[in-house]
Amino acid sequence: MLVAAWTLALGMLLAHAGPAFAQAAGDPTPLQFSDAAEEARFHDLTSELRCVMCQNQSLADSNAQIAHDLRREVLDLMHQGKSDDEIVAFLVARYGEFVRYKPAVEPSTWLLWFGPALLLLGGGIVVARVVRARSRREVPAPVEDQEW
Amino acid sequence: MNAPSAPRRSRVGLVIGAVVFLGFLALMFYGVQHSDRADREALPSPLIGKPAPEFALPLLHEAGHMVTSKELLGTPYVLNVWGSWCPECRVEHPVLTRFALTKRVRVIGYNLKDEPEDALRWLEQFGNPYMLVLADRDGRAAIDWGIYGAPETFLVDARGIVRWKHVGAVDDAIIDGELVPLLDQLEAGQ
Numbered sequence: 265m266l267v268a269a270w271t272l273a274l275g276m277l278l279a280h281a282g283p284a285f286a287q288a289a290g291d292p293t294p295l296q297f298s299d300a301a302e303e304a305r306f307h308d309l310t311s312e313l314r315c316v317m318c319q320n321q322s323l324a325d326s327n328a329q330i331a332h333d334l335r336r337e338v339l340d341l342m343h344q345g346k347s348d349d350e351i352v353a354f355l356v357a358r359y360g361e362f363v364r365y366k367p368a369v370e371p372s373t374w375l376l377w378f379g380p381a382l383l384l385l386g387g388g389i390v391v392a393r394v395v396r397a398r399s400r401r402e403v404p405a406p407v408e409d410q411e412w
Numbered sequence: 413m414n415a416p417s418a419p420r421r422s423r424v425g426l427v428i429g430a431v432v433f434l435g436f437l438a439l440m441f442y443g444v445q446h447s448d449r450a451d452r453e454a455l456p457s458p459l460i461g462k463p464a465p466e467f468a469l470p471l472l473h474e475a476g477h478m479v480t481s482k483e484l485l486g487t488p489y490v491l492n493v494w495g496s497w498c499p500e501c502r503v504e505h506p507v508l509t510r511f512a513l514t515k516r517v518r519v520i521g522y523n524l525k526d527e528p529e530d531a532l533r534w535l536e537q538f539g540n541p542y543m544l545v546l547a548d549r550d551g552r553a554a555i556d557w558g559i560y561g562a563p564e565t566f567l568v569d570a571r572g573i574v575r576w577k578h579v580g581a582v583d584d585a586i587i588d589g590e591l592v593p594l595l596d597q598l599e600a601g602q
Binding site: 316317319329330333334337356357358359360361362386390393397 | 456458560
């Protein structure tokens with residue numbers, strides 16, 4: 265039982281070490297995490313942030329040079345004891361609301377947040393009206409001498 | 413029963429449907445129209461209207477000499493981000509050089525993540541239109557500017573407020589249509 269737990273822990277450690285090693289190839293000084301908790305927090309945070317260069321990737325996934333630089337900056341800010349919110353605010357102040365996958369709810373993003381619900385509501389009303397109109401119509405009497 | 417009202421209601425529905433359809437069509441047309449713009453993915457800078465970040469960067473031509481953001485206050489300046497590794501910078505270089513030669517405003521170079529030898533050779537080859545060139549080798553200060561590539565061009569006014577930013581190569585249309593009118597406006601306001 266104990267052996268199994270250790271094997272599992274070792275396996276998880278190796279699995280986590282993977283990406284860090286892979287990054288070292290292209291980067292002369294890879295990111296140094298002090299422990300697994302820090303790495304997990306770093307990964308969660310950078311997955312929530314959008315890469316500014318290649319806008320369909322997260323900061324965690326992107327291989328662009330600016331993404332490398334910003335990841336380093338994020339880790340530095342973590343080492344300075346900044347909270348996740350402070351780090352996100354730091355990046356939003358410089359690169360704009362765009363860096364967040366979950367933009368703040370404010371007048372300029374209302375359409376973004378509530379637009380889909382509005383469309384769904386509109387579609388629902390149309391469907392409801394059509395269904396009601398059809399149900400009111402009388403069912404035509406079956407034609408007896410129908411030939412197929 | 414309600415024979416006269418039913419067709420009228422369905423006509424109202426038809427009109428609403430047509431309006432919604434035309435709305436979507438207009439939106440699609442707008443998207444297609446804008447899809448050929450080179451800066452269609454450019455991020456709007458949140459720095460516009462805010463003070464430019466403070467920095468202290470060495471000169472490319474004299475690494476021992478540090479220039480701070482405070483020293484640049486007093487008159488407006490254009491900050492052009494470039495690197496010898498950036499092909500698009502080569503495209504905008506003649507345009508920027510022509511603009512710099514008009515002496516309309518100080519044009520300051522911001523050499524991003526470059527080897528000094530490469531940067532100096534690049535300027536020697538293509539000409540140096542800049543009043544001075546700041547060197548940001550590790551790209552640290554660039555994060556404060558919200559810079560995410562090159563070329564990028566900023567306009568900072570005499571009080572150090574960022575007035576304008578363009579992501580990607582500037583061309584004559586952008587300089588004449590955006591930058592020069594803003595400079596006119598700044599001069600009129602002083």
